[in-house]
Amino acid sequence: MRAGDVLPPLEIEITRTLVVAGAIASRDYQDVHHDPELARHRGSPDVFMNILTTNGLVGRYVTDHFGPSAVLRKVAIRLGAPNYPGDTMVLTGTAETVDGGTVVVKVIGDNGIGRHVTGTVTVTLPMGEVE
Amino acid sequence: MVVEDLSVRLKAYEGRAAVLGGHGKDPVNAPMIRHWCEALGDTNPAYTGPDAIAPPTMLQVWTMGGLSGHATARSPVYEELLSLLDDAGCTSVVATDCEQEYLRELRPGDEITFDSVIESVSERKTTKLGTGYFVTTRMDVRVGDEGEIVGTHRFRIFKYAPATTKKTEPKPQRPRPVVNRDNAGFWEGVERHELLIQRCADCATLRFPWLPGCHACGSPEWDTVRASGEGVVHSYVVMHHPPFPAFEPPYAVGLVELAEGVRIVSDVVGVPYDKVRIGMAVRLEFIRYDAELVLPVFRAEDVAEVVEEVVDEVVA
Numbered sequence: 196m197r198a199g200d201v202l203p204p205l206e207i208e209i210t211r212t213l214v215v216a217g218a219i220a221s222r223d224y225q226d227v228h229h230d231p232e233l234a235r236h237r238g239s240p241d242v243f244m245n246i247l248t249t250n251g252l253v254g255r256y257v258t259d260h261f262g263p264s265a266v267l268r269k270v271a272i273r274l275g276a277p278n279y280p281g282d283t284m285v286l287t288g289t290a291e292t293v294d295g296g297t298v299v300v301k302v303i304g305d306n307g308i309g310r311h312v313t314g315t316v317t318v319t320l321p322m323g324e325v326e
Numbered sequence: 327m328v329v330e331d332l333s334v335r336l337k338a339y340e341g342r343a344a345v346l347g348g349h350g351k352d353p354v355n356a357p358m359i360r361h362w363c364e365a366l367g368d369t370n371p372a373y374t375g376p377d378a379i380a381p382p383t384m385l386q387v388w389t390m391g392g393l394s395g396h397a398t399a400r401s402p403v404y405e406e407l408l409s410l411l412d413d414a415g416c417t418s419v420v421a422t423d424c425e426q427e428y429l430r431e432l433r434p435g436d437e438i439t440f441d442s443v444i445e446s447v448s449e450r451k452t453t454k455l456g457t458g459y460f461v462t463t464r465m466d467v468r469v470g471d472e473g474e475i476v477g478t479h480r481f482r483i484f485k486y487a488p489a490t491t492k493k494t495e496p497k498p499q500r501p502r503p504v505v506n507r508d509n510a511g512f513w514e515g516v517e518r519h520e521l522l523i524q525r526c527a528d529c530a531t532l533r534f535p536w537l538p539g540c541h542a543c544g545s546p547e548w549d550t551v552r553a554s555g556e557g558v559v560h561s562y563v564v565m566h567h568p569p570f571p572a573f574e575p576p577y578a579v580g581l582v583e584l585a586e587g588v589r590i591v592s593d594v595v596g597v598p599y600d601k602v603r604i605g606m607a608v609r610l611e612f613i614r615y616d617a618e619l620v621l622p623v624f625r626a627e628d629v630a631e632v633v634e635e636v637v638d639e640v641v642a
Contacts, residue, residue, distance in 0.1 A: 207367075216365035220358070222351075222390035225419075237418045238455065238488035246421035247386055248366065254383035255368040263372040267382040271425035 196298055202260050202288035207252060209244065209306065211280040217248030244278035249312050253302050256286045257316045261298075268297070269317040276309030284311050296320045332414055336407065336447040336459060343443055344404040344463045350388045350438030354380050359434070362387065379431040385467060385477045386424070388438040404444060407461070408485070415487040416458040423462075423482035430476050436469045445480070458486025498571030500615050509536040511550065519612045521553040521622050523588055534588035555610035556585040557624060559594060562602050578602040582624050584610075590622070597626035 218228035226233040228245045284306045291299045296319050304312040448460035465479040505513050515522035524533045526540035527547035539546050560583040566576045580594040594602050608624035
């Protein structure tokens with residue numbers, strides 16, 4: 196792994212089930228993540244994925260790639276276009292820096308309406324796995 | 327200005343506690359880890375088995391209040407900040423940023439405590455969602471009696487007044503029929519797509535609209551006959567003025583004579599207002615105008631000729 200290397204993309208189907216299951220698994224009962232009618236009342240066209248789920252998916256994307264021995268050190272994300280049911284988000288990643296066993300990956304998640312997430316993930320790998 | 331005053335007041339909350347002495351509702355535990363992994367499709371073997379760790383990105387999950395919320399964790403100061411924003415119309419909230427650092431892994435059995443500080447409150451900002459304020463908090467998550475820090479969690483929310491989306495004025499609704507005990511049977515029939523005519527039970531005279539007694543013999547006894555649906559335009563007017571909401575003048579209002587001999591006032595549809603003619607054959611149909619309103623209307627039967635004329639006019 197060298198700076199500039201690209202991770203294979205990961206497609207995530209944004210189903211209503213994923214949105215709701217992610218919200219509940221993260222103990223987030225904000226109505227905009229499970230109640231379409233109240234979501235509309237608040238100016239959103241539908242329920243949308245909560246930030247904890249996005250955070251988890253960004254982390255998963257990186258550990259899926261580097262394997263179970265990789266250790267997440269930092270995940271920083273910023274949200275943009277919401278993930279609404281029926282959409283697909285494609286996560287892509289690029290190694291920004293590689294320093295010893297520490298890799299910083301820039302992650303981008305785009306959906307049908309724009310850029311859902313930009314993030315930076317710092318992960319450490321056991322020595323010898325960085326190549 | 328009021329708005330600037332608010333910005334100044336909001337700034338005063340920076341550096342103050344958002345959460346003091348928060349306790350995780352549940353210790354880090356395998357079922358919640360499994361539910362999370364199932365929801366997110368995360369099959370990382372590090373999160374299962376006897377040596378399982380929690381997915382680090384679950385850090386915030388262990389601090390969540392869940393459906394019943396945290397009874398005491400949120401500081402009165404933070405509550406005050408949020409209600410100030412609520413009062414300013416910023417009643418909606420969306421999370422925009424999450425920055426987490428994981429200092430050591432969490433394992434089932436770990437008991438979480440946490441404190442959080444209001445790091446910053448932004449100036450008033452306008453985004454696609456609406457106008458409001460970004461509030462950033464930073465939380466330290468600890469485990470155990472010694473309070474070892476296991477992670478930090480910086481969280482930014484946008485608390486805003488939803489942008490008034492260009493509200494397409496809801497189409498005004500047609501007036502509701504006045505339903506009373508004398509005519510309820512008629513409207514129940516309409517609901518079933520039946521046009522019911524009252525018939526005197528004594529002298530068999532048909533009457534419409536519905537009335538409590540027979541105009542021929544005075545009997546209050548009656549039953550009903552279902553109209554065949556055939557009729558002719560007996561007379562009509564074209565309404566130009568005054569314009570009523572839900573109606574677009576000019577339009578034709580027909581007095582339709584049913585095959586059974588009684589007359590009813592209703593729309594003549596399927597034909598331009600200025601092509602309605604006395605003697606024109608019409609047939610009953612039912613149109614649903616909205617969730618609550620079905621009305622009997624009359625469609626011009628043979629409009630081929632009429633339509634041709636209209637097409638000619640349009641082409642010309």
